[in-house]
Amino acid sequence: MECTVRSQTGFDLLELGGEVDLQFSHKLRETILGSLKTGNPLLIDMAKVSYIDSSGIASLVEGFQTAKTSKLQYGLLNISNAAMQVLTLTRLDKIFDLHSSTDQFKQKLQ
Amino acid sequence: MNKINVQLITGIFVLFGIAAFTYQAVTIGGASIRPTPGYTLVARFDSISGLRVGGIIEAAGVRIGTISGIKFDPDNYKAIVNLRINEGVPVQQDAIVSVRTQGIIGEKYIKLSAGGFPELLTDGMEIHETESAVSLEELVSKYIFNSSSGSGSGNNSDAKK
C-alpha cells in the first residue's frame, strides 16, 4: 500500500495506491487522522487503488466523521473501479464527497 | 452482563480467597514470613514418642517457643530435638526440659523448668537435663504390677517391652 500526504495550496492531498487490506488499513487510519489534526481540508486520491477491503473503507468512514465534527472538507478523488464497487456495495458512494478533479474540490473549498 | 460488574465481583472473590488462605497459612498453620526472633537449643531424649515438629515449648504454662526439628541420633539411639526459644527468654545451663502431655490423650509438648545456675545457654548449645516422654502403658503397668522404680522420669531404658 502507498499512502503519502502532500501539502497543496489550501488543502492536503493524500495519494492512496495499491492494496488496502487488513494489514495496512491501520496505517491509513493514522495518516488520515494525523492529517486532519493539522486543520487542513483533505482530499484522498484513490486512482491507483487496486483493492480496498472493508477495513480500509472503515478508515475512510472514520476520517469522514472526524472531518465533519471539526468542520473540514473531506473528499475522495478519482475513485478506481475496484474501490467504486466496494463503495457501491456498502452504499457509501452516496455519502462520501466524490470528485473527478482537484479543481472540483478546490471550488468546494471556496 | 455488565463487564465492570464481572471484574469487580471476580476481584472481590480473589481477594477473599487470598485473605482466607493467608489467615490459615499464617495464623493457624504457623507459617511465618520471617522467622520469629529467637535462638535454637539442642536437647537429647531417650524417647519423645508423640512429639512433632511445630509442637510448643512451655515454661510455667506460657508458650515460649516451638520445636523446630527432630532428628534421630544413630550412634546412641537417642532423639535430637531442636528447640526454637523466643527472644528474651533466658535458659540456664542446668535448665530441665521434659516431654509432657496435654490432658490424658492430648498433644505432646515440651516443658522447660528453670535451673539455678547464673550462666545462660546461647544459640546452638545443648540442654543436658532431659526427661523423656511418659508412656501411658508404662504408667499403667507400673501401677498394676506395683513396680518399685521411681516416678516416670527419663533415663529408663525399659520403656519399650
Add this chain to the structure above:
Amino acid sequence: MASIAKHVESLGAYCITAMEQTGRTFNMLLQVLWELLHPPYRFYPIVRQMYFIGARSLTLIIVSGVTIGMVLGLQFYNILQRFGSVELLGAGVALGVIRELGPVMTALMVVGRAGSSITAELGIMRITEQVDALECMAISPDKFLIAPKVVAGLLSVPLLTMVFDFVALFGGYFVGVKMFGVAEGSYWNGMTDAVEWQDVRLGLEKSFVFGVLVTLICCSRGFYMHLTKAGSQGAEGVSSATTDAVVLSSIAVLFSDFLIGALA
C-alpha cells in the same frame, strides 16, 4: 456360553471407550498447556470464567462451609466430651476441614454447580456447530474455549477451598464455643497448635489437582461429545454427557483425594 461371551465383549468395549476418553482428556491437557505457552495471551476470558466458576459459587461454598463446620463441631464435641478432652475440638475441626473436607467438598460443589454447566455448554456448542464455526474462523477452540476454563478452574477451586475452610472453622467455633461453651481460647489455640503449614499445604495441593481434574473432565466430556455414543442424540446426548461428566469427575475427585493422601 454365548451370553458369557457377550458380557465379556461388552466389558472389553467398555474398557476401550474408557481408555479412549482418558486419552482424549489427557490430550486435551497437553493441548491446553501448549496453547497457554503460545501468544496471544488473553486474560479477560479467564476472568470471565473465574467469575462463573469461582465468584458465582461463593454463596454455595459459604453456606456449605458453615454447615459442614457446624456439623463437625457438633459431632466432634459429642465424641470428645466422652473422653473429657473438649479442648481438642478446635484441632479436630481444623484438621478435618483443612486436610480433607475443605478440598473435597469444594471440588464436589464446583462439579455440581459449574462442572455440569461447562459440559452442557460445550456439548451444545458442539451440536449447534459453534465449535466448527470457531475452527473455520481459524480460532483454536482449545485456546478460546478450553484453556480459560481450565486455568479458571485451577485458580478458582483453591480460592474457594480457602474460603470454605475459613468459614467452616467459624461454623465449628459457633457450635463449640457459642453453643456448648468450650473455652474460646482452647478452641483457637488447639487449632493453632495442631495445624501445621504442611496440613494447609496438603489441602492446597489437593485443591489445585481437583480444580484441573474437574474442569478438564467436564470440558472433555462436552467438547468431545460428538465422538461418543451420546453425540448422535442431540439434546438427550447433552444431558447424558452432563450426567457422565458429573459422575466421572466426582469419582476422580474422591479417588485422587485418596491417592494424594496416600502419597503425601
Add this chain to the structure above:
Amino acid sequence: MTGNTPTTNAITIRDLVVDYGPRRILNGINLDVPHGQIMVIMGQSGAGKSTLLRCILGLKKPTSGSIQMLGTDIATASRKEIYKARKQIGVAFQGGALFSSMSVAENIQLALHEHTDLDEKTIQIMTRIKLDMVNLLEAENLMPSELSGGMAKRAALARAIIMDPKLLFFDEPSSGLDPSTAAELDQLILTLKKGMGITIVVVTHELDSIFKIADHIAVMKDGNLILTGTPQEIIDSTNPEIQGMLNRKPRETIVDTDAHLRRLTGDF
C-alpha cells in the same frame, strides 16, 4: 505452503474418498470451483453434501484424495497451514452457529479481535458496514437467542464476510425460511459475488434458489458426483435421476392398492 501453484480454480478436488467405519460416504469426488463464481452443490439429504463441505473446510480428514483450497492441500496440510488458509475463507453454517454468549456484534467482530490489531473504532465501523450489507443494523446488540431463523442466517453471513474472504461457504442458506426471506438471501449472495468478487460455494437442496444463483451446479447422489455443469446443462441433462430430482415426481403414480394397504397395516 504446500503446492503453492497458481491455479485458475479456488478449489480443486481430486479422487476424494471418505469412509465412516465400514460405510463409504464419498466415493471418489472430482470437483473444480473456478474463481469468482458461485458453485452450488445439490443433492438430497444423505447424499454426502455436508461431508464434502466438512472435508473442504478441513473439519474432517478424508480417507484418500486431495483437496486444493486457495493453494493449500487441506487433506495433507498441517494444522497451522489449515488455519492460515482458513483466514481467507468465510463459512455461514446452517443454523447460524452464532456464539450464544455473545451479542450479534461481538460474534461478527470476533475474528477481527483474534486475528488483527485494528483499532476498536475501525472494527466497529467494519461491523456496521457488514451488518448494513445484510440489512441487520437494528440487531447489532441483540443476543443470538433473540433472533429469528432468517436473522440468524444473515448474522452468520455477516460474520462469515467480516474478514473480506476470498472464498465463502454457505450451508443451506434458504432452508427453513419463508420464500421472501429466502429470496432476499439469494439476492445477497449474488451481490456479494458481483460487488466483492468472492468465490462462493453453496450447499443446498432448495431448487428454487439453485437456479437463481448458480453459475455451476454439482449434483450429488449416494456419495457420488453424478453431474457437474451450468444450470442449463443440468436442465438439459437426460440423466433420469437428475430429471427425477428436478421434477420431484410423486414416487408412484399408480398406487398398487394391495401393496400399499399391506405397507400401512404391516400385515404380510
